[in-house]
Amino acid sequence: MANQPAPAPAHPAASSTGPLSTGAASTGAVTLSDVAREAGVSVATASRAINGGTRRVREDLRERVTAAAARLNYAVNAQAQATARGRTNVVGLVVHDIADPYFASIAAGVMRAAERHGLLVTVGSTDGRPERELDYLAALRGQRGQAVILAGSRVDDARILRALAEQIAAFEAGGGRAVVISQQLLPVDTVVVENRGGARALAAELAGRGYSRFGVLAGPRALVTARDRLEGFRDGLARAGLRAPAVVRGEFTRDGGHAAMNELLDSEFWDADGIECVFAVNDVMAVGAMTACRERGLALPDDLALAGFDDIATLRDVHPALSTVRLPLAEIGASALDLVLTGTAGMAPRQRRVKGEVVLRASTPGRRPDGSDRSDG
Amino acid sequence: MANQPAPAPAHPAASSTGPLSTGAASTGAVTLSDVAREAGVSVATASRAINGGTRRVREDLRERVTAAAARLNYAVNAQAQATARGRTNVVGLVVHDIADPYFASIAAGVMRAAERHGLLVTVGSTDGRPERELDYLAALRGQRGQAVILAGSRVDDARILRALAEQIAAFEAGGGRAVVISQQLLPVDTVVVENRGGARALAAELAGRGYSRFGVLAGPRALVTARDRLEGFRDGLARAGLRAPAVVRGEFTRDGGHAAMNELLDSEFWDADGIECVFAVNDVMAVGAMTACRERGLALPDDLALAGFDDIATLRDVHPALSTVRLPLAEIGASALDLVLTGTAGMAPRQRRVKGEVVLRASTPGRRPDGSDRSDG
DNA sequence: CAGACTACGGAAAGCGTTTGCCGCAATTTC
DNA sequence: GAAATTGCGGCAAACGCTTTCCGTAGTCTG
Helix, strand or coil: CCCCCCCCCCCHHHCCCCCCCCCCCCCCCCCHHHHHHHHCCCHHHHHHHHHCCCCCCCHHHHHHHHHHHHHHCCCCCHHHHHHHHCCCCEEEEEECCCCCHHHHHHHHHHHHHHHHHCCEEEEEECCCCHHHHHHHHHHHHHCCCCEEEECCCCECCHHHHHHHHHHHHHHHHCCCEEEEEECCCCCCEEEEECHHHHHHHHHHHHHHCCCCCEEEEECCCCEHHHHHHHHHHHHHHHHCCCCCCEEEECCCCHHHHHHHHHHHHHCHHHHHHCCCEEEECCHHHHHHHHHHHHHCCCCCCCCCEEECCECCHHHHHCCCCCEEEECCHHHHHHHHHHHHHHCCCCCCCCEEEECCEEECCCCCCCCCCCCCCCCCC | CCCCCCCCCCCHHHCCCCCCCCCCCCCCCCCHHHHHHHHCCCHHHHHHHHHCCCCCCCHHHHHHHHHHHHHHCCCCCHHHHHHHHCCCCEEEEEECCCCCHHHHHHHHHHHHHHHHCCCEEEEEECCCCHHHHHHHHHHHHHCCCCEEEECCCCECCHHHHHHHHHHHHHHHHCCCEEEEEECCCCCCEEEEECHHHHHHHHHHHHHHCCCCCEEEEECCCCEHHHHHHHHHHHHHHHHCCCCCCEEEECCCCHHHHHHHHHHHHHCHHHHHHCCCEEEECCHHHHHHHHHHHHHCCCCCCCCCEEECCECCHHHHHCCCCCEEEECCHHHHHHHHHHHHHHCCCCCCCCEEEECCEEECCCCCCCCCCCCCCCCCC
16 A cells, blocks of 8 residues: 655755654644555645545545545544634633523524534633623634624623623634624624513513512613513513512522522512512522422412513423423524624624513413412413 | 834745735734734744743743733634644533533533633533534544543443444544543543442432332433443342332433323333332433323322432422432532543543432432321431 | 853744645647 | 646645744853
8 A cells, every 4th residue: 555655855944854853743643644645645635635625636536535534543633724724613602601501501502503514612601700701702712713602691881891892803803703692782793582572571461360469580780681671571560550560689590589589578578569470580580489489388379470581491390380481592592603603704793583482371370350260371 | 113123034945925825914813923023022932921831031021022912902823822732722521412400510510620720611412322422522533622521321332332432542542531421331531420329329218218119210221321220229129128110211301201200100010019109210300200290190299209310400499309319410520520631641541439319308208107207307 | 250051032843734836647629 | 739728636835823942141150
C-alpha cells in the first residue's frame, strides 16, 4: 500500500530544523495529514475528499481517502477546522436552571433541533444571575458559536440590559446570531411568549367558572415574565368586573411557590378576603404551593382552587390535576434555534409569537352558585 | 498611539503578495493582533499579558494590554487557542434525555462543577439509543474535549459495548478522559451506583414494614441499571424469606411506568397474588404508575403501596409522598466531573462508589398484623 | 569594573485545517 | 492537428493563537 514516496520537504521555511520541538507525535490523535499519507494523497485532496465541500475529487481517490480515514479512525479536529473556516458547529444555550422542568423541556427541544442541523449544544446554567449570563455569553463568544439562545426571562434593569445588549452586539460582530426566548427587550430575534395574554385568558376562564376572590403567587418584581403574567391576570379579572387579587411575592422556583403560599395563608388577606382561587405565575411555584397547602391540611380543590402557568411535564402526575396555561416548551426551544439559524448577520430582528392555551383541570372545578358540577369540565 | 511601525513582511514565504485574500477584515471579530497593535506591543506580549500563563510581563505593559483589550472588547478565539495549545476547555455530557429529572439533576451537578473549573459543558441527548451515544462521542472527539461523561445506564450488549470501548479508546488516544456513571462495564473511570445494594435494602425495609406480596415494574431487560435493581430487590425479598415478586416490564420512563402499572393491574398476578406493594425500578416510572393507579380508582397507599428509586426532585410534590432510595444526583454529576479531571492519560481506571439511602415515606405505611400505625414512620 | 546572570520583549514556527491558485494531462473544439 | 477548455491533484498561505528561542538591557557578584 505504499502508494507514494514520502514527500520531499518542499516547505520553503522548513529547510533547516525548526527551532520548535513541540513533541510532533505527542498526542496520539490522528491528523488529516496522517490520513493523507496513508491514502497516498496530499492533505488538500484528503480534506476535499472527506469534507466534500468545495470541489470534486475523483472517485477512486475519494474511496482511498475515506478508507484510510476509517482505518486510522480519524476524527476531524473541529477546533482547527473552526480556525480555518472561521465558524463552528456549536450553539450556546443559556438557562436559569437546567434542573427546572421548564428549562429542561426547552433544552430538549433545542437539542432535538440542533441534532437535525448537525450542531452541538453548549449549555450554561446561570441560576438566574444576570452577571453569569454575561459570563456565559462572553465564553460562547470565545467559542465563536454560530448562535446563542438566551432562554431565561429578562430582568427589567436598564444597566443589565445595556450590558447584555453590548455583549450580544459583540457576539454578532463576531459572526454569530442571538435569540431570546421570552420578551422583546433587546434588538435581536425573539421568540415572544404571550404571557400577558395567556394570563388574561386564564383569569377570564376562571371567572367563568365562578370564582370571584383571587390570590396570586407572583414572582420577583424585576422578572419581566413574572410581571407580565401578574399584570395579565389582573387585567383579566378587571375585565370580568372582579376585584383585584391579593398578591404575595416569592422566588420564581418551586421553593418560592411553597414559601409564597405559606405567606399567603398566614397573611391578613387569607382571613379577610375569603380567597377561593390562587394563581401561581408558573407551574413549579404552583406545585410547591400545592405541597404547602397539603402540609397545612388544606384540601385542593375543595378548600382552595389553584392554577399555574407553563404546563410542565411534571403536571401529568400531580394530583389534583393542575389547571394551567399550556406552552409548547420543546417546540419553543426548537423554534428558537430554527429562527436564529435562518437569520443572517445584519438582518433586522424578527419575532415569533407563541400563544399559551388555557387548560382547565380538576384543580379549578366549576363553582356555579347553583351548586352543580364541581368536576373538571 | 502609533507606537510601532508596521512590521516588515519578514515571513520567508510571504515576500510576494499572498495569493489568498480571505477578506482579512471580513468578520468584525477583534483578534489578538488588533489588541497588540492598539497596545503597541507584539502579539507575543499581548498573549502573555492576557493569558498570564507562561511568563511574566512587566506591569505597565500588562496594563496597557488589558486596557486595550477592554477598549476593543476583545474575546479570545477559543478555537484558535485550542489548536495552538492542543486542548480545550470543553467537556461533554451524554444523557438519555435532558428532560428526565434524573438526568437534569445530574446535569445540574456537572454544570456546577464545570463552572468551578472554568469549563464549558456540551450536552447530548441520546434518547437511550446507543448508536446516538457513539455519534456524540465521535463529535466530542472532534471537539477535542477534555473529558466526556456518559451518564446513561449501559446496555448489556457485547457488540455495543465493544463499539463504545473503541470510541472511548480513540477519545482517550486524543488526549481526553472518559467517565461513566452507573456501572463498571468499561475500562474507564466510573461512578458506580450501588443499584443492587440499594434495591436489596429497600426490599428489606419494606419487608420490615409488613409487606409480603410484591410486584415490580421493571425496566428493559438489557438496561443494566434496571436489571441490577430488579435483581437486588429479588435478592432482598429472598433473604427476608418472602416469595418472589410478580414482574412486569416497561420502558425506563414515566410512560413506561404508567403502561407497566396498567399491565400489572390487568394481569393474572393482580387477581391471583394479592399484591400489596409495588416497586418501580425508578422514580419516573413510579410517578407514572401512581397516576395509572389513580386513573383506575386505586387509592395509594390504602389499596396498594408503592416505592421508587432515585429520589428525583419531582418527588417533593407528589402525593402520597413516595418511598424511594435516595441518590445524591447532583453530587454524582459533580463527582463524575471531578473524577475525570483528576485523572491523567494512561492512568488505571478508578471507581467512586455511591450508595443509595432508603427513604420510607407515606406511600409505604407500616402494615403490622396488629393493625397499628399506618402512617409514615 | 569585567563577567555572569536575570528579566523580558519580539520574531517566527507551529497547531490542523481549508482553500485560492497553479499546472499538468486529458478532452473538446474548430 | 493546434488551440482552447476542462478536471482535478498539489502547493502553500491563511485562520488566530501559543510558545520557543534569541537578543538586549539591566542587575548582581567577586
